[in-house]
Amino acid sequence: MKMIPYGRQDISEDDIQAVANVLRSDYLTQGPVVPAFEKSVKDYCGAKFAVAVNSATSALHISCLALGVGPGDIVWTTPISFVASANCALYCGARIDFVDIDPLTYNMSMDCLSVKLEFAEKEGKLPKVIIPVHLAGQPCNMAAIHSMSERYGFKIIEDASHAIGGRYLDAPIGNGRYSDITVFSFHPVKIITTGEGGMALTNDPEIANKLVRLRSHGITRVQEEMTHITDGPWYYQQLELGFNYRMTDIQAALGLSQIKRLDEFVKKRRKIADRYNKYFADLWVTTPFEAPDSYSATHLYIVRLKLNEIKFSQKDIFEWLRSCGIQVNLHYIPIYRHPYYEKMGYIKKDYPQAEAYYAQAMSLPVYPALSDLQQEEVVQRMNTPIGFQTLF
Structure with missing residues (x-):
């Protein structure tokens, strides 16, 4: 019996050739293809910065860190999502809570969010970050969430793992108009794939720099970010505790080819x-x-x-x-x-x-x-x- 899966990747000969070209090149990891893929995604979405990583889970984690999430903070998300949407807050030592879903879209309910925020304000327990999830590729009501963020002071990470190629208010998801960071997934069953991989998009240069450092051990080679003058051309500094969350050129080559379709x-x-x-x-x-x-x-x-x-x-x-x-x-x-x-x-x-x-x-x-x-x-x-x- 031949199985019909719920989802699967679509790999073309051009995709295979793109990966083969990297395998024959001088760079397999930190070469020119990752920044080329980042540029293709940010240009498609209309965002200013894009930071590629090895999974959307990693992107969610460092996005929380880039927004200052830590012990004592509260993050809210939807209960109808993969566990990574909540785990990312726990990785940072924060607490997680959930907002019930809308019965039509299955995304975060704006009515429930509004009521929960009012109550949290009275209790002195407002969230530091809210992570709406675009379930199945359908965008949340981001304009309403953004409006509430201006009143209550929380930051927003769009978990758009399902949603690259979608649009909201006739603009590409990922443009950052209504959020601080947008996260995409490139797992094989997603819209486009890099095998495993993810990306965080933002319009804030400080957030972008933080994301870049956090994906690579907290290290910088940028003189302006260092604490003292460089010792020489070999020099770099670890400014904070980061992670090895980098995407490879092999993965990026597949993504760069896939995004054309x-x-x-x-x-x-x-x-x-x-x-x-x-x-x-x-x-x-x-x-x-x-x-x-x-x-x-x-x-x-x-x-x-x-x-x-x-x-x-x-x-x-x-x-x-x-x-x-x-x-x-x-x-x-x-x-x-x-x-x-x-x-x-x-x-x-x-x-x-x-x-x-x-x-x-x-x-x-x-x-x-x-x-x-x-x-x-x-x-x-x-x-x-x-x-x-x-x-x-």
């Missing part, structure tokens, strides 16, 4: 989503909502199962589709449900929309190379009997 990838993903929407118009699922001010990159195609209309459970349907070779997935288990976070005392009833989402959500296959026949197979299986009984 970024718009093509997103168009193909959106076409697949449009076909699903038509197929499922009368089925027992709720198809993804797209806000009118958004252009989703469609990293994921998430449906909500109308379990009250059928006699099967979420698990039944999930296992049935997997048994048919369709590798559906669930994005995501609410972060507070993981054992590591359960110990911190989060209460499920505080996040009713996240709980309802988790009980009904399912991610169906969507990636540029998904053929019409494969998509029709997915749709057919969604309408096919489990054993001798129909799903609807």
Whole structure:
């Protein structure tokens, strides 16, 4: 049985040649291709600075550090995300809290955020940073979040791991108009890939310099940043405790080649989503909502199962589709449900929309190379009997 994954990379001969060219060059790690890739991304997004790293998790970590997150601080994010969106705050010694999701977009709820901020202000427990996550490639309501940041004084990191190639208010996600830093992921199932990799974009030169140092052990070779005059051309200084989070030229070469097809990838993903929407118009699922001010990159195609209309459970349907070779997935288990976070005392009833989402959500296959026949197979299986009984 040939499997249909929920997502996968699309590698061309040009991509392979780009990587091979680096392997034949003088530089495999810190050569000219990483800055070329950074420039291509920042130019595409309309940001002033871009800092490539070895994963989006690393980008989130050093972004928190660059904004001064540390012990005693509080960071807020959404519970419906991969754990990296919350872990990055804990790496810095800060505390993490969650804002429930919007029932339509599944992104951070603006109503819940507004109420939570009012209460936190009264309690003297406002967050230092908020990390909205653009789930499945659909941007959050960044204008509203930015407006609240001006009132309450928090910084913003957009976790746009799913969203490169998407747009918000007719401008590319990553332009930095409504946030301090935007983070992208280049994992193989994302919109474009570098194998593993990530990037942080900002319009602030001081933040950019800090990110550059933190990705490479806290080291600088810039004379203006040093504490005294250089000892010679070999000289560098470690100014702070940083990390080995650098991206290689090998990875960057793949990304630099892939970004040439970024718009093509997103168009193909959106076409697949449009076909699903038509197929499922009368089925027992709720198809993804797209806000009118958004252009989703469609990293994921998430449906909500109308379990009250059928006699099967979420698990039944999930296992049935997997048994048919369709590798559906669930994005995501609410972060507070993981054992590591359960110990911190989060209460499920505080996040009713996240709980309802988790009980009904399912991610169906969507990636540029998904053929019409494969998509029709997915749709057919969604309408096919489990054993001798129909799903609807």
